[in-house]
Amino acid sequence: MSNVNQNDIISVLKSEIEDYDIKMLVKETGTITNISDGIATVYGLDHAMYGELVEFETGVRGIVQNLNMNTIGCVLLGSEYGLVEGSKVVRTKKRAGVPVSDKLIGRVVNALGGPIDGKGPIEANEFFPIENEAPGVCTRKSVNVPLQTGILAIDAMFPIGRGQRELIIGDRQTGKTSIAVDTILNQKGQDVICIYVAIGQKASTVAKIVSTLSKHGAMDYSIVVSAPASDLASLQYIAPYSGTAMAEYFMKQGKDVLIVYDDLSKHAVAYRTMSLLLERSPGREAYPGDVFYLHSRLLERSSRVDEAFGGGSITALPIIETLAGDVSAYIPTNVISITDGQIFLESELFFAGIRPAVNVGLSVSRVGGAAQTKAMKKAAGSLRIDLAQYREMEIFTQFSSELDKSTKDLLDHGKRLVELLKQPLSKPLPLHEQVILLCVANNRLLLSVPVKEIKTYRNELMDYFRLKYPNIIEEIDTNKVLTDELIEQIVLAAKEFKK
Numbered sequence: 001m002s003n004v005n006q007n008d009i010i011s012v013l014k015s016e017i018e019d020y021d022i023k024m025l026v027k028e029t030g031t032i033t034n035i036s037d038g039i040a041t042v043y044g045l046d047h048a049m050y051g052e053l054v055e056f057e058t059g060v061r062g063i064v065q066n067l068n069m070n071t072i073g074c075v076l077l078g079s080e081y082g083l084v085e086g087s088k089v090v091r092t093k094k095r096a097g098v099p100v101s102d103k104l105i106g107r108v109v110n111a112l113g114g115p116i117d118g119k120g121p122i123e124a125n126e127f128f129p130i131e132n133e134a135p136g137v138c139t140r141k142s143v144n145v146p147l148q149t150g151i152l153a154i155d156a157m158f159p160i161g162r163g164q165r166e167l168i169i170g171d172r173q174t175g176k177t178s179i180a181v182d183t184i185l186n187q188k189g190q191d192v193i194c195i196y197v198a199i200g201q202k203a204s205t206v207a208k209i210v211s212t213l214s215k216h217g218a219m220d221y222s223i224v225v226s227a228p229a230s231d232l233a234s235l236q237y238i239a240p241y242s243g244t245a246m247a248e249y250f251m252k253q254g255k256d257v258l259i260v261y262d263d264l265s266k267h268a269v270a271y272r273t274m275s276l277l278l279e280r281s282p283g284r285e286a287y288p289g290d291v292f293y294l295h296s297r298l299l300e301r302s303s304r305v306d307e308a309f310g311g312g313s314i315t316a317l318p319i320i321e322t323l324a325g326d327v328s329a330y331i332p333t334n335v336i337s338i339t340d341g342q343i344f345l346e347s348e349l350f351f352a353g354i355r356p357a358v359n360v361g362l363s364v365s366r367v368g369g370a371a372q373t374k375a376m377k378k379a380a381g382s383l384r385i386d387l388a389q390y391r392e393m394e395i396f397t398q399f400s401s402e403l404d405k406s407t408k409d410l411l412d413h414g415k416r417l418v419e420l421l422k423q424p425l426s427k428p429l430p431l432h433e434q435v436i437l438l439c440v441a442n443n444r445l446l447l448s449v450p451v452k453e454i455k456t457y458r459n460e461l462m463d464y465f466r467l468k469y470p471n472i473i474e475e476i477d478t479n480k481v482l483t484d485e486l487i488e489q490i491v492l493a494a495k496e497f498k499k
Contacts (some may be wrong), residue, residue, distance in 0.1 A: 030072075030089045032056075038076045038232050039277045042089045048072050051131055053092045058082040062089075063096045063234065066278050073278045075234035077112065095131065098125030098242045100249035103195065104223050108210055111239040113226040113246070117210075128249055130241035134300035139309045143340075147258065150186030150428020151179060153358045153421045156380040156438060158343055161371025162192075162256050163304025163313040167335055169320045169327065170345030174357055176319045178425055179343065180260040183317065185216050186428035187258060193223040193250050197243035197257045199236050200266030203228040211235060216426060227264075230378045233277075236270035244301050244314070251305065251312035259302065263319035264295060268331045285330050292334045299338050327362070341365035357420060360387045373431065375482040377460050379438035383417065390414020409447070416446040419454040432476040433462055439482070439490045448498070464497045 030044030040062060041435035048054065052064045054074055060083070066073025068330050074089070101124045108117035115122050126328035160166045168176045184194040196213075198206045206226045213219045223246060240261045247257040261267070268291055275288040283289045295318075302316035322402035325347065327336070336342055341364045350357035369377050393410055397403060403411070420441055423429070429437075437458055440446060449457045465473060472489055474481070 028091045030054075030091075032083060032085055032087045032089060033071060034085065035080055035083055035087075037277050038080060038082065038234060039274075040074045040076060040080070040089070041072055042072050043070060045072055045091055045466050048091055049095075051095055052094050053094050055092055056083055057088045057092050061092075063238070066280075075237075075274055075278070076232065077234055077238075078232075084232065088193065095129040096238065097127050097129040098245050099126070100128045100246055101125045102365060104246060105221060106219050106223075108206075108224040108226060111225065111235040111242050113229065116226065124181070126249065128245040130238055130245050131297070132245065132248060132301060134297070135303050135305050135309070139305050141306045141311075142302045142370070143313075144370050145256075145304075145313075146373055146376075147183075147192070147429060148186055148190070148428075149179070149183040150430070151182055151356055151423060152429055152434050152437065153356055153423070154179070154343060155372075155376060155431075155434055157360065157384045158341060158358075158363050158365040158371040159368065159376070160315065160317075160365065161304075161367045162315050164341070164367050164371065165299050165302050165316040165339040166365060167318050167320060167342035168345070169322060169332060169336070169342050170357070171322055171325055171347045174347055174350045175355055176321070176344040176345055177209070177262055179345075179356055180262060180317050180319065182426060183213060183430050184213065184222060184260070185218050185426060186257065187221065188216075188218060190260050192221065192256045193247075194218070195225065195243050195247055195257060196222060197225045197227075197240050197259065197261050197262060199227050199239050199261065200229045200270065201226075201262065203230065208260075212426065219400070230278050231305070233270040233273040236267065237274055239386050240264070240267055240298055244298060247314045248301065251314050252310050254307075254311045256312060257314045259314060259316050261298075261316065261318045263321055264335060265319075265321040265331055268294065287330060292338075295335055296338050299335075320430070340367050344492065349404075353422070354418060358421075360384060360391070373480040375435050375476055375480050376431065376438075378482040378487075379435045381442055383438065383440075383442075386414065387417055387464075390417065412447055413441075413444065415451050416449070416454060419440060419451050420446065420458065422455075430477070431480070432473045433484060435476050436462070436465060436490055439487055440494045443487075443491050444446040445491065445498070461494065461497055465493065469493050 028045060028047060030042040032040050032042045034041040048064050050064055050067055055064050060076055060078035062074035062076045062136040064072050065075050077345055103122050106121060107115055110116050143163040145162045147160045147162045149155055168179055170176050187194055210224055225239055225243040227236045243259055247259050250257050271294050272287050280288045299316055302314040304313035318335060320332050322332055344362040345357045346359040389410060
């Protein structure tokens with residue numbers, strides 16, 4: 001070897017030694033003192049923060065949920081297999097979060113954002129914390145852009161706006177999920193990204209919903225976050241927060257997002273399970289005292305933000321299951337007080353064949369007409385009052401045989417309205433169809449149609465309008481305004497069709 005090469009090597013070694021910097025890697029490590037039921041008590045992590053991710057020696061992660069004097073309580077986000085008393089735990093110094101990107105659209109993921117649909121990994125370009133501060137008052141904007149559900153009874157009487165939180169509440173098997181799924185289907189071509197969060201559902205139920213969404217082409221703009229009943233309580237607990245973190249990613253891009261939490265009753269039960277295992281004090285119905293804060297900090301994140309802050313919105317449709325129609329139970333009253341209105345579904349109506357089984361008296365939208373198109377506002381007019389009068393009169397007159405003409409007309413009109421509001425599954429109605437049908441009903445043109453034939457009549461009437469009067473349909477869809485001349489044209493066309 002020549003002297004030149006030796007000199008080169010020596011100079012390289014000298015510079016390496018001079019530039020060598022001792023990098024000390026200090027990790028705060030703790031040990032498990034007790035582990036059972038997916039809860040680990042850890043000693044030695046004195047600086048751990050609430051909501052921080054910690055990593056166990058098996059590679060499983062956990063979230064810090066209890067901060068005691070000398071120990072911390074962690075909930076595991078995976079199997080506790082292989083973890084025993086004395087196992088090592090390290091801090092990650094990161095808050096629990098989910099990977100987010102546009103590639104999430106069209107996918108089915110678990111509560112941690114991992115794909116579970118067998119379509120391969122999802123490339124993520126950002127990481128969003130699952131717990132985030134809700135937008136402040138100054139960053140928000142008033143809710144005045146409608147979010148059409150495609151369900152006549154809801155769009156006409158309890159309009160939902162982009163950025164609103166509308167609760168869907170009712171007993172088991174009353175069509176709560178159907179309303180949410182139909183709303184997702186109706187967002188096709190509306191430039192809204194939909195996120196469906198399934199909490200504590202059967203995996204087969206979630207698969208069925210995914211299949212319905214795929215069949216109608218709704219998965220092209222939807223994400224399904226699934227934490228089935230077979231998952232740990234900790235995963236069911238973080239699922240809605242993960243879904244909201246994904247929604248916030250799109251909202252920051254100025255997009256409108258619709259998120260469905262199905263359902264928050266099971267979410268509260270998962271949180272109760274976790275809290276009792278963490279040895280927190282049980283309160284009313286064994287729920288911990290902070291169960292209200294659990295849902296308020298989740299739902300407060302749904303809002304419409306000002307253009308200066310992105311201009312996007314998150315509309316939330318939380319679902320709550322009641323027992324025997326008891327709206328005054330603990331969790332229902334909590335969520336009712338957080339949301340901007342509720343759609344109450346009644347078992348009696350559902351079994352009587354009135355579907356969607358919306359109770360007109362107990363349902364309300366606190367945003368109301370502000371989030372309704374002018375056309376729908378005018379067409380809906382006195383619909384709610386007419387239905388309320390019909391219900392009252394129906395009870396009042398069920399034992400009387402002789403009725404005067406005005407009462408008879410009121411009952412006949414009411415029966416036809418009820419029939420008109422019935423809607424089959426997965427068949428959301430476009431705005432023009434809703435407006436035309438309501439105009440026809442308001443002008444008492446349905447009185448000459450037998451109740452049993454209302455369904456056939458409405459289908460044939462709409463076919464007639466599409467064929468003969470596409471200009472009326474176009475005017476409603478484009479201007480979203482219902483002028484007196486337009487009402488006149490609709491009425492004349494409907495009379496012409498009857499002849």
